[in-house]
Amino acid sequence: MSPPPLHVLTEAEKNELLLAQHEMIERLVARISELESLVGTPRKTSRNSHIPPSKDDFGKRGGKGGKPKAGKRPPREGKHRPLTETPDKTERIMAANCCHCGTDISSQAQHCRHRYDHIDLPPIRPIVTRIELFGARCGGCGRRYRAAAPAGMEPGTPFGPGIRSLLAYLHHSHHVSFERLSRIAAELFGLTISQGAIANAFRRMEAGMTAATKAITDKLLTAKIIASDETSTRTNGIAHWQWVFLSKDAVLHKIAPRRARSVAEEVLGGHQPDVWVSDRYAGQQELGKEHQVCLAHVLRDVQYAIDCGDTAFAPKVRDHLRWAIRIGKRRSSLKDTTLAAYAAKADNLLTRLVQMPVAHPAGRVLLKQIKAWRSKFFIFLTNRNVPATNNISEREIRPSVVFPKVTNGFRSDWGAQIHAGYRSVTGTARLSGKSALVAIRELVDGRFMVA
Template sequence: MEKPPRYRLSEAEKDALLVEQAALIERLAARVAELEALVGKPRKTSANSHIPPSQDGPGGASRKADAKRRRKPRPSRPGVSRPLADDPDRTERRLAECCPHCGTAVPEAAQRCRHRYDHIDLPVIRPVVTRVELFGGRCGDCGRRYRAAPPAAMPPGTPFGPGIRALLAYLHHSHHVGFERLSRMLEELFGLTISEGAIANALRRMGVAFDTACAAIKAKLLGAPVIASDETTTRVNGVTHWQWVFHSGQAVLHTIAPGRGRAVPAGILGGHRPEVWISDRYAGQQELGRVHQVCLAHVLRDVQYAIDCGDTVVAPKIRDHLRWAIRVGKRRPGLKDSTLAAYAAKAERDLDALVGVPAAHPAGRELQRLVKAWRGKFFVFLADRRVPPTNNGSEQEIRPSVVFRKVTNGFRSDWGPDIHAGYRSVIGTARRQGQSAWTAIRDLIGGTFAVA
C-alpha cells in the first residue's frame, strides 16, 4: 500500500514519520560505525584463529606458497637403499658359466657372491572358499532327525570370514574407501564379489564387538590421572552431530553425539574427576578436572591475530613468552625438579608483568583481558611432567575422522556413527600399545582384542 503524499498528512502523522526516520538514521549510523571499525582489520584465518585451513579462502594457498618460498632449503641427506629382508621366502642363486670378457669357462668353486638384492612381488590373491557339508540322518533308537555340528570357526550365516570382515572395516574406516569403490576394489583385486548391502551388513554386525571393546577402553580411560579431549563436527543423515575424543596415555575413546554441550563429556566421566583435564577454551570443556591445562597452540593463534591487528607492544611479548614456555616443556625430561619449579615461577611472574603493561592498542587490551580470564590454566605443564602444553594429541586423534567426513560426507545410517566411533577407539588404543590398526581389527574380529 502506497503512503499518502506528505502534504495530506496531519501534524501528528508528520511527527510520527519524523520519529520513524530518525530511528532509521540512527540504526544506519550505527551500522556505518560498525563497518568502519572493521575496515583495516585483518581477516581471520587458520593462522590467527580457530578457523580450519579449508576456510582460508583463495588467498590461503598464496600465503602458504609465500611461506614455503621464505623457508630455508633443507640440507641434503646421504642416499640410502632398501634393507634386505631378514627371511626371504626363496633365494635364487645364479652362477656364471664363463668369463664375459674372454669366454673362458669358470668353475663354481672360484666364484663368490658379488651382488645381492631382493625382488619383491605380490602373487595373485584369491579368496579361499571352504565348502562345509553337515551330515546327519534319522536316529534308529528315538526316530528323531540329527545333524553334525558346524565348525566353531565357520558357523552358518554370513559366508564371509573374519579376514574379509576385518579388511572391510580397515579399508572403509582407516582409508576412507566408500562402499561402491570398496565393492569394485574387492572384485578387481581379489576376485571377491560382494555387494554394497553385504558390506553394510558385515560392518553393522561388528557393533557388539565394538561395544564390548569400548566398555573396556572407557574403564581404562577413567583410571587415568590426565585426560585430554576435543570435538569436531560430523554429519549423520544430513544433520550436524559432534564427534568427541577422550584420550590418556593408554586409552582412546571416541563417541558421536547430537550435541556439543557439557553433558557429553560429563556423561563419559560419570562423576569421575581426573587430576588434570586438557582441552581448548570451549565452555563445554571447562571444570571437568581438578586442574585444567588449556591448549597454548590455540592461545598463540589469538595472540597472532592481535599482532595482525596492529598491536606491537603487548602481543609480541606474550607470543615470545608462550613460545619460551613451550620450549621449556620440551626440555622437561632433562631438567631437575628444582629447575623446572624455577622455570614455572618465572613463567607465572613474567606473564603477570605482561598483563599489567598498559596496552594502547584495542587488540592488545582485548588480548590482556583474554589472558586474565584464563590466567591459572596456562602453565600447568610446568608443574606436572605428565601434562603436554598443547592439545595437539587430541587433534591428531580426531583428524582421520575429519578426513573420513570430507571424503564420505558423513553417515547415512543410525548405526554407522557408533561403528566408526568404536573403530577409531579400538585402533587408537591399540596404537598406544604398539599395535597396528590392521592387527587390532583382526584381533577384535577374532575375539582376542584386549586392553592392556
C-alpha cells in the same frame, strides 16, 4: 517490481512505505558501519586463529603452495631400501660367459658381486570352504540329527573374519566408500560383495564394539590426566559432534547430537581426573581438579593481536609462552626443584605482564582473555606428565575430520557409532604398539583386550 507512484497511494500506504524504507536504510547504515570497522584488520588464518589450514588461501601471501624460495636446495644424504632379513626365496645366478669377451667361465669359482631384492605380490583370491553337514534319523529316539558346524564357520554370513576385518580397516582407516569397497573386492580379490552385504558385515560388529568401548571407558576413568577435543560431523544430514577423550592407556571416541558439557560429564560418570587438558571451549571447563589450556591456541590469539598492530604487549606474551613451552620440552632432564623454580618464574613474569598498561585495542582484548585463563597456563610446569598443548587430541581426531569429506559422512546413527567404536579400538591398540588391522581382527575374533 518497483513500488507504485506516490500519487496513487493512500496516506496509510505512503506511511507504511516510508516506514519500510526507513528500516531498510537503518539496516544498510549498520551494515556499512560493520564493514568499515573491518577495514585495515588482518585476515584470520590458521596462524592467528582457530580456522583450520584448509581454509587458508594456498599460494597467496607467501603461504604454502606459493613459489619456492630462491636458491639451490642443500644436498641430502642418499637412501636405499634395506634388504629383507628373511627372504622367502633366494636365487643364486652364476655367470656362464664373460660379459666383455664371451669366454666360457662356467667352471671358474665365483662369488657374489651384487645382491638385491625383487618383491612382488601373488594373485590374491579368497579361500572358499564348502561346508557339508551330514546327518540322518537317530536309531534310538527316531529324531533327525545333523552334525554341528565348525567353529567360526556357522551358517549365516559367508564372509569370514579376515574379510570383515579388511573391509572395516579400508573403510574407517583409509576412508574407502562402500561403492569403492565393492569394486576393490571384485577387481583386486575376485570377491563379489554388495554394498548391502558390507553394511551388514559392519552391523555384526556392533555388539563387539559396544563391549570394547565399555572396557576402554573403564580404563579411561582410571586415568589421572585426560585430554579432550571435539569437532563437528554430520549424521543423516544432521549436525552432530564427535568427541575424543585420551589418557596414556586409552582413547575413547563418542559421537553425540550436541556439543554440550553434559556429553563429557556422561562419559566421566562422576570421575574427576587430576588434570584436564583441552582448548578454552566452555563445555570443556572445570572437568578436572586442575585444567591445562592449550597454549598453541593461546599463541594464535597472540599472533592475531600482533597482526592487528600491537607491538608492545602481545610480542612479550608470545616470547614468554614460547619460553615456557621450551622449558616444558626439557622437563625430563630437570630436577624437581629446578622445574618448580621455572614454574614460579613463569607465573611471576605473567603476573607482571598483565599489570602493564596496554594501549592498542587488540592488545586490550588479548589482555582480557589472558586474565580470564592465566591460572590454567602453566600446570604442565608443575606436573611432568601434562602436555603444554592439546596436540595429542587434535592428531587423534584429525582422521575423523577427513573421513566425512571423502565418504560424504554417515547415513545412519549406527554407522556413526561403529566409526566411533572403530576409532576407539584402533586408537587404544596403537598405544600398546598394535596396528589398526591387527586390532580390528582381534575384535572380530572376540580377542580384543585393553592393555
